[in-house]
Amino acid sequence: MQIKTITKGNILIAQPVLNDHTFNRSVVLITDHNELGSVGFILNKPINHSVNTFVSELESDFSVYEGGPVETQNLYYLHKRPDLILNSEPISKGLYWSGEYEDVKNAINNGLIDESEIRFYLGYSGWGENQLQSEIEDNAWIAVEDDVDIFQDWDNNLWKLQMKKLGGEHLIWLNTPADPSMN
Template identity: 30%
Template sequence: MTEVTSLTGRLLVASPVLSDPNFDRAVVLLLDHDEEGSLGVVLNRPTPVGVSDILEPWAALAGEPGVVFQGGPVSLDAALGVAVVPSGGERADPDSTPDALSGSGDGPMGWRRVHGAIGLVDLEAPPELLAAELGSLRIFAGYAGWGAGQLEDELAEGAWYVVESEPGDVSSPDPEALWRSVLRRQRSELAMVATYPDDASLN
């Protein structure tokens, strides 16, 4: 099997040719990517459900809009917390994975680095453990998952653009505009894709 270059921490931005309605104009933060598969959360699918309605103890730490986001079509009954810890990124273990959430001296207890200052939150932990450290928190219901080689096939078909993430992407106060804003900041022809009309027949 050919070795997979990990895209953990990068963004998948849906290209206009991607036809799956689950991912129309989606911006996905990859939380884990290796030869066994990939897992991420869609950053620009806010729901009408308030964080206070399902995880009241965390509501005060969730950024605006203070709602739960649909992280993807898999396990919609499961919640994932993604948070930026501005001081935590440099001390972290680069080999950490999303299922290893216990604190281990590489950031605050209950937070595990994914990439840079972005990490996963153990939602079973007391929120006050993290309150002083968190720059922002977003709660996701469900996630996006790909089996071994599946994402690579979609990339080869041109379904996704792979770009660098920025900590502010996780907590964008205007998530519906994230697809265009992420594309617009690229220093390449991708910036032009941001002008693609919502109705392809208008192009």
């Protein structure tokens, strides 16, 4: 269901007219939203590197996803194990972000957490005060309340699935190329 007012836990679906390489056909989970701005992570863009490529002390080949264009030198994580990762920030429905890095390292290296419970992102998506609301009003994004399992192996199929759920005029975009000039 489309919404006009953003809260954390909402999903953003990039409109096909959003001509931005980073956000083209992106689905973004909003992890924080307040009067100062918004933070989220792109859910459907794996970068084909494992987490131990970036942090050698993590004994894991868990996938890493492009989180967004902000602070791309930093690694972030979403998870569903606040019992193992202290000081986690709740997002919605058993989903958390951040928390103590040492807890993450210990949980991974001791086999206490698996890839279906944590997801890593390089960088994040961020918007300043009123910026995201303005982009939604300009039809760059469709905001929805949805239960997306962020721990599935999503790629652009997630974007297509979300467009299909929206139905109507959005169905025309399902079979068009990401770059319409290639049509």
